[in-house]
Amino acid sequence: MSIFVLMNLPKKLTIKLKSRKETNCLRSLKAPASLVDFSSNDYLGFAKSEEIFDKAHQLLVDRNIKQNGATGSRLLSGNHLLNTEVEALLSDFHQTQSATIFNSGYDANIGFFSAVPQRGDVILYDEFIHASIRDGIQLSNAKSFKFKHNSLNSLDEILKRVQYDNSDIYVVTEAVFSMDGDSPDLVQFSKICQKNKAFLIVDEAHAVGVFGKNGVGIVQELDLQHHVFARIITFGKGLGCHGAAILGSNDLQQYLVNFARSFIYTTALSPHSLATINRVYDILNVGSDGSDFGWNCIENSQEKLQKNIQFFNSEIEKTDLKNIFIESNSAIHCCVIAGNEKVKLISEQLQEKGFDVRAILSPTVKENQERLRFCLHRYNSKEEISEVLQLLTTFTKKVF
Numbered sequence: 001m002s003i004f005v006l007m008n009l010p011k012k013l014t015i016k017l018k019s020r021k022e023t024n025c026l027r028s029l030k031a032p033a034s035l036v037d038f039s040s041n042d043y044l045g046f047a048k049s050e051e052i053f054d055k056a057h058q059l060l061v062d063r064n065i066k067q068n069g070a071t072g073s074r075l076l077s078g079n080h081l082l083n084t085e086v087e088a089l090l091s092d093f094h095q096t097q098s099a100t101i102f103n104s105g106y107d108a109n110i111g112f113f114s115a116v117p118q119r120g121d122v123i124l125y126d127e128f129i130h131a132s133i134r135d136g137i138q139l140s141n142a143k144s145f146k147f148k149h150n151s152l153n154s155l156d157e158i159l160k161r162v163q164y165d166n167s168d169i170y171v172v173t174e175a176v177f178s179m180d181g182d183s184p185d186l187v188q189f190s191k192i193c194q195k196n197k198a199f200l201i202v203d204e205a206h207a208v209g210v211f212g213k214n215g216v217g218i219v220q221e222l223d224l225q226h227h228v229f230a231r232i233i234t235f236g237k238g239l240g241c242h243g244a245a246i247l248g249s250n251d252l253q254q255y256l257v258n259f260a261r262s263f264i265y266t267t268a269l270s271p272h273s274l275a276t277i278n279r280v281y282d283i284l285n286v287g288s289d290g291s292d293f294g295w296n297c298i299e300n301s302q303e304k305l306q307k308n309i310q311f312f313n314s315e316i317e318k319t320d321l322k323n324i325f326i327e328s329n330s331a332i333h334c335c336v337i338a339g340n341e342k343v344k345l346i347s348e349q350l351q352e353k354g355f356d357v358r359a360i361l362s363p364t365v366k367e368n369q370e371r372l373r374f375c376l377h378r379y380n381s382k383e384e385i386s387e388v389l390q391l392l393t394t395f396t397k398k399v400f
C-alpha cells in the first residue's frame with residue numbers, strides 16, 4: 001500500500017478532534033458486523049428484501065431503462081419520467097396534491113426550511129427536533145424559537161408572544177421522534193395551529209411504513225392531512241430504499257422547485273432508486289391482497305413489527321428497567337444512561353454478546369441524556385428481545 005504524504009489538518013481542527021476524544025464522543029466508521037439487528041432503521045425488513053430488489057430490477061428491464069445515473073439536476077437533464085410517475089403514486093397514496101422528491105430527508109428538510117419561511121416570519125420547533133430541520137432553520141432568515149418537547153402548553157405560550165404583524169408562523173414537529181421514539185398529540189397540535197393560523201409541518205420519517213393502514217403514516221391515520229401544510233416523508237427508513245419527498249399543495253411544489261436549493265443544485269436520484277420506491281409503494285398499495293409478496297405484504301410485516309413492539313414493552317415491565325426507558329409505542333425504544341463513557345461501555349458489552357445496540361452520545365443528545373437506542377424490526381425474534389433485555393439488566397446493575 002502506498003503511503004501518501006498529505007497536508008496536516010489545521011491546528012484548530014486537531015484541537016476539536018482531541019476534545020472529542022477526551023470527552024469520549026469521537027465518532028468513527030465501523031465495518032458492519034453480523035450481529036442481531038437492534039440498530040438499523042429497516043423496521044419492516046424491506047431494505048434486504050430480494051423480492052423488492054428483483055421487482056425493481058424487472059421494472060427497469062421491462063421499460064428498457066438502461067441508465068445508471070440521473071445525469072443532472074431535475075431542472076436540467078435529470079428529470080427521468082420515473083420521478084413524475086413516483087410523485088403521482090405518492091400523491092395518490094398519501095392523499096395530497098403534490099409530492100416533491102428530494103435525494104434524502106436531510107435534503108428535504110434543509111430545502112424546505114431554508115426556502116419557505118421568510119425574513120420576518122417565525123418558526124417554532126420542538127426542542128428535540130432532528131438535526132436536518134435545525135440545519136434548515138439555521139439557513140433561514142426567519143426568527144426561530146423552540147418549545148418544550150411535545151408540550152402543547154409550551155407551544156401555546158410561545159404562540160401568544162410571537163404574533164407579529166405581517167408574519168407567518170410555522171410550527172414543526174415529528175410524528176415519531178428519532179432519538180426518543182415518542183410522538184406528539186398531533187390532533188391537539190393541529191388544533192392550536194388552526195386557532196393561531198400557523199402552518200404545521202410534520203416530519204414523518206419514522207412513521208411511514210410503520211403507522212396507519214398500509215403504512216400511510218400518523219398524519220393520515222389521524223385524518224389530519226388537510227390541516228397539515230407540509231409533510232416530510234423519507235424512504236430510507238421503514239421503506240428500506242433511499243430518498244424523501246415533501247407532501248403538500250401544488251403551489252408548494254411549484255415554490256420548492258423554484259426556491260429549494262437542495263432540490264435545484266444537486267444530481268437527481270438514479271432511475272434504480274426511483275424504481276425501488278415505485279415497487280415498495282406498489283406493495284404498500286396492494287396491502288392485504290399482497291399474497292404474492294409473501295412476508296413482504298405490508299399488513300403482515302406491520303403486524304409482526306407491532307407484536308414485537310408490544311412484546312418489548314411487556315418485557316420491560318417485568319424488569320427494573322422501566323424507569324430508564326422512554327415510553328414508546330413506535331419501533332424506537334431508548335434507555336437513558338447518563339454519561340458517554342457508561343453508555344458506550346454497555347453498548348460495547350451488548351455487541352460483544354452478539355447484539356447490535358448503539359449508544360447515542362452527547363452532543364447528539366443533551367449531556368446526561370445519553371442513551372441506548374433499540375430499533376425493533378419485523379424480523380427480531382422474541383428470544384432475541386428477551387435475551388438482550390436480560391443482558392441489559394445485568395450490565396446496567398454494574399454501572400448504576
Ligand SMILES: Cc1ncc(COP(=O)(O)O)c(C=O)c1O
Nearest residue numbers: 104105106130178203205234236
Ligand atoms: C426525523 C428525521 N428526519 C429526517 C431524517 C433524514 O432522513 P434521511 O436519512 O433520508 O436523510 C432523519 C434521519 O435520520 C430523521 O430521523
